Amino acid sequence: MKREHLDFLADNPFYTKRFAWYVGRRCRASTIKDVAEELHLDWQTVKALDKQYMATQLARAGTPGPKAIGIDEISIRKGHTYRIVVSDLIRRRPIWFGGEDRSEASMAQFYDWLCERKAKGIRLAVMDMWKPFRNAAMKRAPQAAILFDKFHIMRHLGDALDKVRKTEYGRLSGKNRRYIKGQKYVLLSHRENLTTDGKASLKALLAANKRLNTAYLLKESFGQLWDYKSEAWARRFFENWKASLKWQRLEAYEKFAEMIERHWDGIAAYCRPENKVSLGFVEGLNNKIRVIQRRAYGLRDEEYLRLKILTSMLPKI
Numbered sequence: 001m002k003r004e005h006l007d008f009l010a011d012n013p014f015y016t017k018r019f020a021w022y023v024g025r026r027c028r029a030s031t032i033k034d035v036a037e038e039l040h041l042d043w044q045t046v047k048a049l050d051k052q053y054m055a056t057q058l059a060r061a062g063t064p065g066p067k068a069i070g071i072d073e074i075s076i077r078k079g080h081t082y083r084i085v086v087s088d089l090i091r092r093r094p095i096w097f098g099g100e101d102r103s104e105a106s107m108a109q110f111y112d113w114l115c116e117r118k119a120k121g122i123r124l125a126v127m128d129m130w131k132p133f134r135n136a137a138m139k140r141a142p143q144a145a146i147l148f149d150k151f152h153i154m155r156h157l158g159d160a161l162d163k164v165r166k167t168e169y170g171r172l173s174g175k176n177r178r179y180i181k182g183q184k185y186v187l188l189s190h191r192e193n194l195t196t197d198g199k200a201s202l203k204a205l206l207a208a209n210k211r212l213n214t215a216y217l218l219k220e221s222f223g224q225l226w227d228y229k230s231e232a233w234a235r236r237f238f239e240n241w242k243a244s245l246k247w248q249r250l251e252a253y254e255k256f257a258e259m260i261e262r263h264w265d266g267i268a269a270y271c272r273p274e275n276k277v278s279l280g281f282v283e284g285l286n287n288k289i290r291v292i293q294r295r296a297y298g299l300r301d302e303e304y305l306r307l308k309i310l311t312s313m314l315p316k317i
Contacts, residue, residue, distance in 0.1 A: 011052050012045065024053020025316050031295055047304065054307040057314045064088050064095045066114075068124040070149075070282040071133050073102050074289055076305065083302075085309060086110050087285060089126060089277045093313040094285060097306040107136035124275055126282065128152035129263050147275055148266040150226050151283045156259065157219050158188050160252035164215045167252075172209075179208040187216065214248055226279070231271040238264075288312055 010020040026035045027050040036046045066088040073082045084106055086096040096113060099106025111119050122144045125137045129148050137146055165187055169180045186194065186202050194202060206213040222241060228234035242257045260267065269275050292308050 010049060012048060015049065020049040020052050021056075021317055023049040024057075027053070028316070047301075051304060051307060053317070054311045057311045057317055058307070060317065061093075061314055064091070065118045065121055066090065066095060067121060068277050069095075069122055069126070070285075071107070071125060071127040071137075072149075072282050072286060073130075074286065076293075076302065084110065085285070085289070087282060089124075089281055092278070092281055094310050097309050102130060102132060104132035104136045107133055108140065111136065111140035124277065126277065126279065129259070129266070134266075145269050145272070145275055146266045147269045148263055149282060150223075150270075150279045153260070153267065154223065157222055157256055160250075160256045161215050161219050162188060163252035164250055165212060168209055168212055176208065179205045180212070187212070191220075211248070211250070215250055215253065218244065218250075218253065225267070226270055228271055229273070231268045234268055234271050235264075285312070 008016050008018070010017050012020075023035060023039070023041075023046055026038075027046065030038075032043055032046050032050065035041075035050075036043045039046070068089040070087040070089050071084065072087075073084050075081065076083050082099075082102045083097060084099040084102065085094055087094045096110050098109055098113070119141045120143065122141045124147060125141065125144045126147045126149055127133045127137070129152065134146055137144060162184060165180060165184065169177060172180070183201060183205050186198050187205065189198070191199065191202065206216055218241065225234055225237060225241075228237065238260065245253050245257060270279075289309055289312075292305070292312070
């Protein structure tokens, strides 16, 4: 017996590829359950058709040869279970998802997958200040400049500001506490993102507490560091910023300044014209991944999550 191969059929022979692509396009914006109910299909059937659609997307996109990569980790379930996501910052798409944790060995799996020839073409690696990521890049792509992600650094500074808030709340008593209690979100948010009431609360908080006002202004001004085109001017700005901490009794900020000092080379690298890439892409991808996970109430099938992430920025077919 022989069976003729028909190119227009999906992997599931009950459906055509055209229908599978339609299901895949619907699953880009809806959950499997919603699509299954709409099309009167079994949940597993919709998932299988969606996986075939995404696998075809990846095949059409081809094997990347990135010049600038962004490295980050995501939590896939509770209990500190992490996977690494690597993005092509020039083509603005994730290209690899894998590893068992955040270790150097897991990061090395990406360079094994990319191959030594393409790893030599990487000129810039953007990452947080996690040492295993940096060590792997230095070993497997030594020609690449290492740049520490602005958003992770500013997150560390936000944590320092929150420590100052907690310290002040513990130091004060009585009526003076009421301006600080419950104002964490107001203090850590960008002013333009606050509502009218939030801006009023922030103004009252900063007027009532001089130390918090100083810490807030220092946090807001630090973002200017990435505006400089000269490393010398960036260094002068940082030295002036660090000098302004003197006599302020902001211990959390002093520790933050020491951390910046230790990682200065990876921050100052952004001043070079050849390293000007979109630093917000990795953070935007992280938000997109969290939306994917929330929409499915957490994905237990890791291969399905991998496909969802890697095709999230690819065009429809």
